[in-house]
Amino acid sequence: GQGEWVMTxxxxxxxxxxxxxxxxxxxxxxxxxxxxxxxxxxxxxxCFTTRHHDGFSMFRTAQSPxxxxxxxxxxxDVVKELAEECRRQGLGIHFYYSLIDWWREDAPRGRTGRGxxxxxxxxxAEAYFGFMKAQLTELLTQYGPVGAIWFDxxxxxxxxPGFDWRLDELYELIHTLQPACLVVNNHHLTPFEGEDVxxxxxxxxxxxxxxxxxxxxxxxxxxxxxxxxNGMWGYKVxxxxxxxxxxxxxxxxxxxxxxxxxxxxxxxxPDGQLPAVALERxxxxxxxxxxxxxxVYATTAGDVMTAEWGTTTRSGNKLYVHxxxxxxPKMILLPLKGKVKSAVLFDTGKKISHxxxxxxxxxxxxxxxxxxxxxxxxxxx
Numbered sequence: 001g002q003g004e005w006v007m008t009x010x011x012x013x014x015x016x017x018x019x020x021x022x023x024x025x026x027x028x029x030x031x032x033x034x035x036x037x038x039x040x041x042x043x044x045x046x047c048f049t050t051r052h053h054d055g056f057s058m059f060r061t062a063q064s065p066x067x068x069x070x071x072x073x074x075x076x077d078v079v080k081e082l083a084e085e086c087r088r089q090g091l092g093i094h095f096y097y098s099l100i101d102w103w104r105e106d107a108p109r110g111r112t113g114r115g116x117x118x119x120x121x122x123x124x125a126e127a128y129f130g131f132m133k134a135q136l137t138e139l140l141t142q143y144g145p146v147g148a149i150w151f152d153x154x155x156x157x158x159x160x161p162g163f164d165w166r167l168d169e170l171y172e173l174i175h176t177l178q179p180a181c182l183v184v185n186n187h188h189l190t191p192f193e194g195e196d197v198x199x200x201x202x203x204x205x206x207x208x209x210x211x212x213x214x215x216x217x218x219x220x221x222x223x224x225x226x227x228x229x230n231g232m233w234g235y236k237v238x239x240x241x242x243x244x245x246x247x248x249x250x251x252x253x254x255x256x257x258x259x260x261x262x263x264x265x266x267x268x269x270p271d272g273q274l275p276a277v278a279l280e281r282x283x284x285x286x287x288x289x290x291x292x293x294x295x296v297y298a299t300t301a302g303d304v305m306t307a308e309w310g311t312t313t314r315s316g317n318k319l320y321v322h323x324x325x326x327x328x329p330k331m332i333l334l335p336l337k338g339k340v341k342s343a344v345l346f347d348t349g350k351k352i353s354h355x356x357x358x359x360x361x362x363x364x365x366x367x368x369x370x371x372x373x374x375x376x377x378x379x380x381x
Contacts (some may be wrong), residue, residue: 001235001236001237001270002051002236002237002352003232003233003234003235003236003239003267004053004054004232004233004234004267004280005053005234007053007054007102007103007113007116008102008112008113008114008115008116011115011116012116013117014102014103014116014117014118015117015288017054017103017116018066018071018103020073021056021066021072022072022073023073024071024072024073024074024270025072025073025074025270025276026057026074026078026268026269026270026271026272026341027074027272028269028271028272028273029074029076029078029081029268029271029272029273030272030273030314031081031082031084031085032077032085033274034046034082034085034274035082035085035088035091035119035271036089037274037282038091039089039090040092040282040283041282041283041286041289042084042283042285042286042288042289042290042293043091043264044091044092045086045091045092045093045094045147046082046086046091046092046093046094047094047095047096047150048078048079048082048093048094048095048096049096049098050079050097050135050139051097051098051101051135052096052098052234053098053100053102053112053152053326054101054102054103055098055101055102055103055104055107056068056115057135058059058078058079058344059077059078059079059080059138059139059143060077060080061135061138062134062138063131063134063135064104064131064140066103066215069129075076076303077312079095079139079143080142080143081308083143083144084144087144088288092147092149093143093144093146093147094146094147094148094149094182094184095139095146095148095149095150096104096150096152097118097132097135097136097139097149097150097151097152098151098152098153099132099151099152099153099154099156099165100112100113100118100152100153100156101113101128103116103118104118104128104332105118105119105122105123105132106122106123106124106125106127106128106131107123107128107198108125108128108157108163108242109123109212110153110156110157110159110160111157111158111159112156112158116329118303121372123127129169131230132170133170133173133274136149136170136173136174136177137173137177139341140174140177140178140181141177145148145178145180146178146181147181147182147333148181148182148183148184148196148197149174149183149184150184150185150199151167151170151183151184151185151186151187152185152186154167154185154186154187154188154189154343155187155188157247162177167192167194168193168194169221170275171183171194171195172194172235175194175350177311182196182197183195183196183197184196184197184199184224185199186201186226188200188201188212188213188215188216189215189216190215190216190217190219193218195221195233196222196225197221197222197224198216198219198221198222198223198224199223199224199225199226199263200212200216200223200224200225200226200260201213201215201226201339202226202227202228203225204225204251204254204255204258204260204306205218205223205225205258205259205260206258207216208304222259222260222261223258223259223260223261224260224261224262224263225251225255225258225261225262225263225264225268226265227251227262227263227264228265229242229243229248229264229265229266229278229281230242230243230267230277230278232267233265233267234267235267235269235270235275236267238265238268242277242281243280243281245281245284245285245288245372246372248264248281248284248285249284249288249372249373250324250372250373252264252285252296253295253296253310253311253312253313253324253373254306254311255320256295256296256299256301256311256313257301257302257304257306257310257311257312257313257322258301258305258306258311259300259301259305266282270289288372288373291347292346292347292373292375294315295315295320295322295346295375296310296313296315298312298315298331299313299314299315299320300314301313301314302319302320302321303319303334303335303336304334304335308325309324309325309329309332310322310323310324310325310373311324313350317338317379317381318377318378318379318380319336319377319378319379319380320335320346320375320376320377320378321334321363321375321376321377322373322374322375323365323368323370323371323373323374323375323376324371324372324373325370327370328365328366328368328369328370328374329365329366330364330365330366330380331362331363331364331365331366332362332363332365333357333360333361333362334360334361334362334378335359335361336359336360336361336380338380338381339356339361339380339381340354340356340378340379340380340381341379341380341381342377342378342379343361343363343376343377343378343379344376344377345375345376345377346376346377347373352364352365352368352376354378361378363376
């Protein structure tokens with residue numbers, strides 16, 4: 001209940017921290033309820049944290065007794081139940097996997113987790129990499145098709161520039177076991193060889209408001225933004241600072257305007273349920289997507305990716321102009337190569353006054369009312 005970084009933030013001894021597993025019983029966990037909520041929210045896949053930095057595995061693993069099936073009174077394989085339910089409901093399943101481990105004695109020491117009391121003489125990078133490869137093999141052979149492995153933690157060794165995470169070995173293993181499984185790595189750097197998606201933490205691609213993308217140039221890979229629904233990734237009992245429905249929908253749209261997916265985070269409660277406010281936000285996003293999903297699903301970045309008034313997305317000869325401003329602009333100048341044949345409001349079909357000018361089109365929008373997203377559909381020659 002104190003967030004996913006509490007072990008290192010409070011320098012909790014690893015033997016003391018592991019005692020928490022004996023009282024971990026998310027009795028209200030219901031994979032069907034989770035996946036139904038995600039599907040109705042308009043999500044197309046789920047990325048689940050199989051092991052975070054505290055070293056606890058949320059699946060049955062032969063590599064360590066420190067896992068949800070063997071070390072807790074709950075005694076069930078959460079990953080198995082979730083993967084099976086995702087398949088039943090037609091959602092993809094992706095696995096988050098931490099490269100960092102603050103609990104294992106053999107794990108390489110980085111700039112975090114130094115105060116957890118592990119004996120320095122037990123550090124053994126070779127043994128730890130063997131452990132990770134064995135766990136990844138379990139995840140990619142026991143739970144059916146996996147859409148992606150989502151790594152996190154390369155940045156923990158940024159004070160040791162010569163450290164080798166042996167990512168080439170991990171990536172080769174993944175692509176050998178499941179050739180269609182994507183590799184995503186949240187390292188805040190320009191993509192490495194063997195990666196299939198570039199992700200941006202708490203920022204849209206090309207932006208650096210969170211200070212985590214200053215060394216990350218946008219490459220040619222598919223893009224993703226990962227963002228929290230409130231202030232934390234893991235559950236924190238005191239964090240009710242949830243982003244509004246409007247903020248979340250606009251974040252989704254702005255991500256699509258950059259040509260990126262949005263990976264929206266939820267920290268489940270200790271009892272296994274999703275927080276009520278998170279479920280409310282999911283319902284709102286699902287309602288919006290049921291009406292306007294055509295303008296973000298299966299689209300690419302539009303001709304204008306970022307503007308004060310909003311963004312654009314493209315699907316074939318359709319350009320969707322997303323006006324995300326609380327104050328409606330009087331007109332919008334869009335630079336376009338082709339001429340606009342028609343301009344209409346997406347939801348009502350009302351014609352929008354426009355003029356084709358040299359190098360683009362002018363849309364007259366003064367009489368439109370603001371909305372979460374006021375969408376104009378342009379048909380372009």
